[in-house]
Amino acid sequence: MAVDPKTTCYDGSCSQSFQFYLQHSGEHEAIFKCLHDLLPGEFRRIGLNRSSLDVLGVGSGGGEVDAHILTVLQSTFPSVPITTDVVEGSADLTDSFKALVAKSPNLQKIPFTWHLMTSENYEKQVKAKGDIKKFDFIQMVQMIYYVDDLAGTMAFYHSLLKTSGRLMIMVEAAGSGWDVLWKTYRKELAVGAITEYRSSAEVIECLKSQGLKYEEHAVPNAFDITECFDPSSETGQRLLDFMTAKDSFWRSFTPEVIAEILDLLRNKCSTEKDGRVLFNSDLRCILVHA
Template sequence: MAAEAKQTCYEGSSVQSFRFFLEHSGEHQAILQRVHDILPGEFKRIGAGKSSLDFLGVGSGGGELDVQMLTLLQSIFPAVPITADTVEGSSQLTDNFKALVAKTTNLQKIPFCWHIMKCEDYEKQVKAKGDMKKFDFIHMIQMIYYVDNLSTTIKFYHSLLKNNGRLMIINEAANGGWDILWKTYKKELCVDAITEYRSSGEILACLKSQGLKYEEHVIPNTFDITECFNPSSQTGQRLLNFMTATDNFYQSFTPEIRAGILDLLRNKCSTEKDGRVLFNSNLSCILVYA
């Protein structure tokens, strides 16, 4: 989970922690596999008959997923001009995104607009200007945890969709490992960047309450957390730090809380296979219609 230490965007040590997690979790690969199943058909529907296409990434991070999605969009509509906007609070991750774009030849002709700010600040800026750029496709991947008000954020970004557009929200699945961990230990974990943990369950309830039409696709994923149960393992400690959004798992909690978290991770959040402990990291891809 995109957990950040005492801030609302990745900077400094939390960037390294986030990258370490991505290397070990296979999360981006799982998302990309599903996105490549779902998006070609969606993009064809979204772009049918349009003379230009506008793409917005909200919480785009280092841009690894955006680059793939933009390349896909471009391959489906090679002759249609595309613009790309990104809203991302981390300057370090935005620099990473810019470097990726510079290395990706096919993206050179796409004009990018970089908004280095929280998604709520982008909303305030847009409303203050009164100049609301509309988009054909908007994605919010693993960032809903950090917004102050779920309902108003979804309402605002949905309002930016053009005719036949799609808002794609990817988040941790209801009743998955993250959902169980963060809701069981809400008091201990929801103290810094994340003050209210939300899974796909809360997002779907919000969409229903706003009367929005959507479809949901499961993104299956697990990753190996066996090392988390070896106190002398550096890999295990780094994973535990990320999973609990702390700088130091072993110093941040009492022995009782640590033992409880480890027991929960092993017995409620994971399955065991061939002596390895596999954390249930399923995600949910929700496509919201304009």
Template sequence: MAAGSQTCFEGIAIQNFYVFLEQSKQHEILLPHLHDILLPEFERIGAGKSSLDVLGVGSGAGEMDVEMLSLLQSVFPAVPITADIVEGSIQLTDSFKALVAKMASLQKISFAWHIMSSEDYEKQVKAQEEMKKFDFIHMIHVVYYFENLDEALRFHHSLLKNNGRLLIVVTAASSGWVPLWKTCLIKELCAGTDIDKPKVTSGDVTACLKSQGLKYDEYVFPNSFDITECFNPDSTTGESLFSFMTSRSHLSQSFTPDIRAGILDVLRNKSSTIKDGRVFFNSTFSCIVVHA
């Protein structure tokens, strides 16, 4: 794909994202939960299989993918594995490839890279005479970007093999993200942009799954992280974190001081708890495992 046709954020937006990951410890917190959930699932999925096929949707730089693939390898060390990766960011895909290159065990896995949006991947797959099926598909904090959640879930579920599983990690309906997204200030800030769209939570995902008659298991994990730096106007870390949380690349150029003050009020009083003078954002999340 040509650089000009990238379909996801690059540059400073990615820098802000990594500040968010560092401050929230999102991957470190999620990983042990995924291990506990996926180990028995992998044992069921791979039982008696001569090969295993995995699809990662919105895999980013691959930090979580390599952990899940390594776990799958540890359960079935002699079984060949393929991994198809759908990611719209060229920069993140390059980071993923570099990570794979550093891990000797992953050299045994056959990777196929699809640098495109999930919608474009769907069109590409449907244009083929025979659709590749997968034993395991994962979507970690990516359902927010689907143009049509119901259709996206229906399509990806159709790609599962018998006994396959679809893993969805998504913001819980009870999290502090919800009042942040729903505030009228955010709507004013984001009016006329792609950000000014309804945000997806676990409640939206499970509603779609129920309407499609799909069987699933949901695991909710309470979590929080310190966002006190967001309230320090001189903190570069706080600026980057605040920018990511409000979906703006250059926060200081995006709104008036009054709007900023309003958003901070929502973060402090509706999305967080205060402990020892520090502000802890409620980032509760859900892991949803959908059966084939």
């Protein structure tokens, strides 16, 4: 039986590669800072006069970002009951999320409903059941690259918002290093779980075409890729593997393409400071109004 790559792209060795990237990129720290600055005010407005609050995480991974969001929500409304639904296609990452809940007393107070499936399959399930649960807050953090139908996905999750709810989308910024790399080498890179790379530009274009109101917030980030230019560096190789979605960067391309990608990474995707090469990993946080 063929395995759906969108379901398993973050299981096994790919899950380990993702965790390695998170340890070296500072991405979660940048996201947490944005959420700390942004969410308390948003939650006070969303939760005004609510007797309960319902949250949906789509592509929640290991749950680190969801846990942060839920902690902020609990601190904003300590006496209001919260429920959480989680949609995640990776069994490994879902297990990690459950383990995080098990060791977090505040999260244990929240009833979780787990949907081990892709976003597309969740949409099909919801539409088939017809009994549609609505949410006060929906988060889609770094997952919009993995859906086939961007416009349909945006319309579906927007339809799940309660009045005055918010859909939060975190995505790589237009013009970031990721955007430059993946659009320049689309043919070589977009052949696995990601078949169409999208940045904040594509998301915003989609929201505008649907007439949806949104706010955009910058999430600045950069990480050190100096070791990527040393073929003997294990750290460099593991970062390159994740950045290009390959099992082995150095064996996946011709010498000419390798040279071109490394040149692009150094000169078009990064800046140099004190002899270090810092990859532009800026994100955007897009808050879509109900």
